[in-house]
Amino acid sequence: MERDISILKENILFKDLTAEQIRKVLGISRKVVFSENETIMKEGEVGDTLYMMLEGTVEVAKKLVINGMSDQVTGKDKVFTKLSAGQHAMFGEIALLEEHERTATVKAVTDCVLYEIGKDDFLKLAEEDYELGYKILLNLVRVVSSTLRKTLEDTIKLTTVLSIVLEEL
Numbered sequence: 415m416e417r418d419i420s421i422l423k424e425n426i427l428f429k430d431l432t433a434e435q436i437r438k439v440l441g442i443s444r445k446v447v448f449s450e451n452e453t454i455m456k457e458g459e460v461g462d463t464l465y466m467m468l469e470g471t472v473e474v475a476k477k478l479v480i481n482g483m484s485d486q487v488t489g490k491d492k493v494f495t496k497l498s499a500g501q502h503a504m505f506g507e508i509a510l511l512e513e514h515e516r517t518a519t520v521k522a523v524t525d526c527v528l529y530e531i532g533k534d535d536f537l538k539l540a541e542e543d544y545e546l547g548y549k550i551l552l553n554l555v556r557v558v559s560s561t562l563r564k565t566l567e568d569t570i571k572l573t574t575v576l577s578i579v580l581e582e583l
Contacts, residue, residue: 415440418468422529424502425466429553435546442535448522457491457519461509462533467499470526474505474518491519499526507557510536 419436422428428436445468448454455461457477475491497503505520510533540547 421468422466425504426557427504427550427553430549438546442539443529443531446528446530448526450522450525452522454520454522455506455516458515460513461506461516462513464504464506464510464531466504466529467497468527468529469499471496471498471523472520472526473523474520476518496523507554509533510554
């Protein structure tokens with residue numbers, strides 16, 4: 415467990431947490447293994463778990479749509495990014511904040527070892543230890559805020575390119 419703590423303490427979720435607090439979080443976590451090419455979570459399914467990477471690489475993909483209509487899916491997934499344990503990556507964080515459909519499909523590129531935290535277990539821990547719950551929620555909000563900021567920047571870039579292309583037609 416000490417090896418896992420030394421790896422996970424670099425994860426943004428554990429920013430400003432003590433080793434003892436990380437142990438508490440690992441106490442409610444489950445170590446899971448996924449084989450190369452195995453789907454870890456699927457876009458559109460309701461999720462209630464967050465994953466933190468210990469080993470391996472995953473790819474994050476979203477379905478492409480036609481005419482902006484979510485019910486007219488092309489059947490193709492567009493890989494948007496790859497995440498690795500070396501980046502101290504995590505995914506599925508929205509599931510700890512609300513019950514909602516997964517926003518992307520995550521698939522193992524290599525064999526992966528992850529820690530999985532369930533929403534109910536996390537909420538119980540946060541209720542039992544307010545300081546720990548506060549720190550983790552603050553870190554989760556930072557992650558979601560950063561993701562939102564990047565998404566907005568990407569949307570502006572795409573809108574700008576589309577406007578330029580349409581003006582030239």
